[in-house]
Amino acid sequence: MNTCERSNRLNAYHDGELSPPEAVELERHVRGCPACAAELDGLRRLTHALASEAEPELPASALRRFHRAVDRVARNGIVRFAETFAALAATIMLVCVLNLAHGSPARQATMPVWEAAAVSESAGESGSPSAEDLVASWISQDLSRENGHD
Numbered sequence: 501m502n503t504c505e506r507s508n509r510l511n512a513y514h515d516g517e518l519s520p521p522e523a524v525e526l527e528r529h530v531r532g533c534p535a536c537a538a539e540l541d542g543l544r545r546l547t548h549a550l551a552s553e554a555e556p557e558l559p560a561s562a563l564r565r566f567h568r569a570v571d572r573v574a575r576n577g578i579v580r581f582a583e584t585f586a587a588l589a590a591t592i593m594l595v596c597v598l599n600l601a602h603g604s605p606a607r608q609a610t611m612p613v614w615e616a617a618a619v620s621e622s623a624g625e626s627g628s629p630s631a632e633d634l635v636a637s638w639i640s641q642d643l644s645r646e647n648g649h650d
């Protein structure tokens with residue numbers, strides 16, 4: 501234990517926090533005080549040991565597992581988002597088509613001419629599939645194709 505009254509300035513000196521005149525004065529003191537010289541030497545050796553400590557390396561196999569796990573999480577997140585987005589888009593499209601096909605007379609009166617013609621044509625023809633049937637079959641084909649991949 502260093503009992504020298506100047507030893508409380510050693511840490512500040514070691515960290516470069518003293519003004520130049522204070523540093524010069526402490527250096528002069530350390531040259532004549534074995535206790536402070538020993539403590540300053542200890543501080544320097546500790547700093548050197550900490551600075552030269554190598555960072556621990558991760559084994560290559562662990563690094564590869566880590567990268568695969570990160571890739572898997574990223575890929576699953578994107579696929580799940582795309583599936584949700586596709587289902588939402590299909591639902592919105594189905595609702596729009598149903599609304600278009602079963603629009604009220606008041607609604608049909610406000611339709612542009614081309615839209616009213618398209619609705620009445622697809623609804624009036626017998627023997628050909630309606631717009632709802634077409635959309636339903638597109639969605640079911642699309643979903644069965646998606647399920648076939650997994």
Ligand SMILES: [Zn+2]
Pocket residue numbers: 504505506507529530533535536537
């Ligand atoms: Zn001293």
